[in-house]
Amino acid sequence: MIEIEHLSKFFDETCVVDDVSMTIPDGALAVIVGTSGSGKTTLLRMINRLVEPSSGRILIDGKDISAIPPHELRRQIGYAIQSHGLFPHRTVGQNIATVPHLLHWEATKVNARVDELLDLFQLDPAEFRDRYPSQLSGGQQQRVGVARALAAAPKLLLMDEPFGALDPIIRARAQEDLRQIQRRLGTTIVLVTHDMNEAIHLGDRIAVMDRAKLLQYDTPQEIVTRPATDFVGELLGSGERPFRLLSLQPLRPFIEQGEATGTAVSVDASLRDALEEALWSGRAAVPVRDGAGKTLGRVTLATAIRQAARPQ
Numbered sequence: 001m002i003e004i005e006h007l008s009k010f011f012d013e014t015c016v017v018d019d020v021s022m023t024i025p026d027g028a029l030a031v032i033v034g035t036s037g038s039g040k041t042t043l044l045r046m047i048n049r050l051v052e053p054s055s056g057r058i059l060i061d062g063k064d065i066s067a068i069p070p071h072e073l074r075r076q077i078g079y080a081i082q083s084h085g086l087f088p089h090r091t092v093g094q095n096i097a098t099v100p101h102l103l104h105w106e107a108t109k110v111n112a113r114v115d116e117l118l119d120l121f122q123l124d125p126a127e128f129r130d131r132y133p134s135q136l137s138g139g140q141q142q143r144v145g146v147a148r149a150l151a152a153a154p155k156l157l158l159m160d161e162p163f164g165a166l167d168p169i170i171r172a173r174a175q176e177d178l179r180q181i182q183r184r185l186g187t188t189i190v191l192v193t194h195d196m197n198e199a200i201h202l203g204d205r206i207a208v209m210d211r212a213k214l215l216q217y218d219t220p221q222e223i224v225t226r227p228a229t230d231f232v233g234e235l236l237g238s239g240e241r242p243f244r245l246l247s248l249q250p251l252r253p254f255i256e257q258g259e260a261t262g263t264a265v266s267v268d269a270s271l272r273d274a275l276e277e278a279l280w281s282g283r284a285a286v287p288v289r290d291g292a293g294k295t296l297g298r299v300t301l302a303t304a305i306r307q308a309a310r311p312q
């Protein structure tokens with residue numbers, strides 16, 4: 001668990017993080033979202049002591065991190081940034097092995113870990129292990145950057161706009177990878193983004209920042225349905241709110257029996273996906289199928305419309 005208590009940071013006279021308190025439970029994915037210059041990166045970098053707070057404190061598993069030497073702290077905490085920060089003269093394998101080497105892991109264990117991570121990120125180890133970063137696409141470099149951050153299986157991973165440079169298709173895949181990895185390994189993740197869609201899609205909790213202050217820290221559901229200030233509402237985009245609400249609702253509870261033909265949606269999709277499919281094809285209901293292709297029933301446009309309304 002990470003406990004951030006009354007944390008502030010001044011650069012000269014300017015306060016860039018102002019009295020922020022928040023708790024991130026173990027295994028949660030907390031997203032810090034907000035406008036440019038609101039203090040998101042500074043807040044994140046105080047968690048691994050790349051920036052020292054002016055006041056307040058951070059506890060990780062009950063321990064005040066100001067008592068842990070920074071280099072020791074950083075070996076326990078994964079860190080992935082937008083410009084991936086790979087070492088250009090080291091191979092992909094050597095890059096991923098950085099922290100395991102610092103921790104003096106045995107060579108066989110390191111090699112096995114490198115291959116395991118490459119597999120996880122769908123990069124064939126035989127093909128990619130010995131390449132240099134310049135021989136990879138931007139998306140592959142970013143995946144290697146995240147793999148490197150995960151190499152020593154840190155309990156905590158800090159990510160600063162990790163998917164910022166990716167095109168929308170690869171970005172969606174990288175987001176999906178991250179959620180699966182997080183579920184599998186139980187990693188606690190703090191991720192900075194300025195993209196509200198990404199925040200709602202990924203976050204168990206969302207921290208909304210504006211001008212150094214934490215305006216709201218809550219579940220995506222609460223942020224969408226009960227924004228704490230007008231600014232949070234604006235950041236969500238008022239016209240987008242019904243769709244954001246639908247994207248948070250899995251289809252399964254809304255499946256009913258009845259007639260529906262045409263292209264089906266997956267049972268793993270959200271109500272928003274079903275709404276889009278229904279609207280785009282001009283149908284009042286769409287069939288729902290499971291992974292094996294079996295039709296489970298249908299979801300109607302009327303249900304989606306009902307569920308898009310602001311809860312009372």
Ligand SMILES: Nc1ncnc2c1ncn2[C@@H]1O[C@H](COP(=O)(O)OP(=O)(O)OP(=O)(O)O)[C@@H](O)[C@H]1O
Pocket residue numbers: 011016034035036037038039040041042043194
């Ligand atoms: N080392 C520094 N010295 C002085 N000012 C700094 C320093 N680092 C950041 N700042 C200032 O602190 C403020 C917050 O910066 P920060 O990078 O935390 O914001 P951010 O919300 O992550 O922004 P962005 O989304 O644009 O990356 C900005 O006004 C920035 O100019």
